[in-house]
């Protein structure tokens with residue numbers, strides 16, 4: 001029973017981490033709390049569902065296509081909304097509020113197009129295989145979800161740590177002005193970061209859609225709240241922190257649902273977060289950097 | 294003597310504040326030119342405009358006869374105009390070697406980049422010892438060396454320096470300025486912005502004195518150093 005719950009927690013936690021990764025990346029590089037990230041996640045889910053049902057696309061291809069669609073959406077949001085606000089030196093609250101508007105527009109549109117009811121992947125599209133290891137039932141799809149989430153996170157993590165592009169992103173996170181004096185095309189990397197972050201968010205949406213096999217226009221809302229909690233807990237803009245905090249939240253949620261109360265799962269998870277933040281107000285890794293101009 | 298950079302009637306504003314009011318000057322290829330003046334005279338504003346971080350209200354900037362006014366900062370860097378900005382210009386959350394690697398961001402010639410790194414380590418051996426440390430843990434002098442070394446990694450054609458002596462002990466200032474002379478001897482054109490007027494004019498071939506956004510004097514470095522007006526205003530009489 002416990003090992004079964006641990007597997008559920010691992011699956012959920014890896015998706016939370018993946019979602020939060022894009023969220024924290026945008027915060028770190030663009031210094032924007034992008035509240036449309038949940039809606040982009042939802043769009044990724046619908047995109048995959050649409051491609052699988054309408055065009056009978058294989059699941060792996062639908063996942064890639066859904067990432068491209070949500071990535072383009074993220075890019076569009078940056079070019080049409082965040083960029084003009086940057087150019088006007090708008091105070092931090094303005095882009096955050098603008099992205100709430102984007103989120104509302106996207107979920108209303110999804111509702112208009114696909115209806116408000118819960119949609120599911122057609123019979124047979126989700127691999128049904130199951131292994132029994134000891135007393136744990138492992139669904140093939142869970143292995144896929146954890147594998148894909150960790151692969152994407154590892155690629156991003158290594159790219160940021162080891163490559164010149166990653167160094168450039170960290171330079172921008174510290175000081176866009178200093179970065180541009182090094183010859184870094186800061187605007188270009190803002191666009192690129194928006195694309196990648198949204199593509200990761202879209203991937204998380206597809207994976208959650210597969211895990212629960214339930215897709216709704218408002219599915220981005222609860223995960224957005226969790227994403228906010230995760231990036232605060234992990235330390236704003238901290239990639240490794242988001243990863244660990246995402247896993248932690250998944251575990252807290254699954255364990256409290258299983259052993260405390262099925263209704264209070266979220267409340268317990270958020271209560272724990274609150275307690276941790278009382279002790280460590282700047283997140284688990286407690287590293288708050290003031291960004292230079 | 295060929296002219297590398299020509300600045301014509303440049304004005305830069307912050308909102309309604311006119312910080313630079315129609316200055317004209319030029320830099321000869323291969324020389325150190327000093328732009329000196331007191332606090333708030335408009336020196337940094339001028340350099341930021343040259344690097345494209347501030348948009349001029351008026352005037353033109355010509356680099357190798359190409360009009361670079363209004364280009365984005367990264368486009369200006371890729372033409373070889375590289376600035377070491379005022380104060381702590383380095384990235385404190387990155388290591389020394391990561392800072393140096395980013396200095397070569399606009400370059401693709403791996404072998405050439407490795408050569409430049411050798412040269413920087415030769416110029417500033419202390420950076421080599423500290424290569425894997427976070428730049429934020431360096432001393433003030435080492436940070437300034439890193440900032441200059443990182444700019445050299447770009448293989449610049451023109452080096453813009455904003456008060457490299459700021460906040461450093463006199464002995465370190467001497468060391469940094471000696472290094473600048475060495476770098477210049479190897480062929481690099483330098484624009485040196487300083488409040489440390491005496492030191493700057495000593496090593497500069499030409500100098501410009503800027504006051505409240507206007508150039509009020511220009512001559513050779515040696516002549517300015519002995520000019521009574523400069524002595525009275527900047528060298529303590």
Ligand SMILES: Nc1ncnc2c1ncn2[C@@H]1O[C@H](COP(=O)(O)OP(=O)(O)OP(=O)(O)O)[C@@H](O)[C@H]1O
Nearest residue numbers: 307310312330331332333334335336337338339488
């Ligand atoms: N961001 C800004 N907003 C408004 N005014 C500014 C800004 N930056 C500089 N100024 C003003 O512009 C003028 C020129 O400033 P600048 O920084 O170019 O001087 P400086 O010669 O570099 O001085 P210092 O030697 O102290 O660095 C000053 O009057 C300054 O107060």
Ligand SMILES: [Mg+2]
Nearest residue numbers: 336337338379
């Ligand atoms: Mg200055």
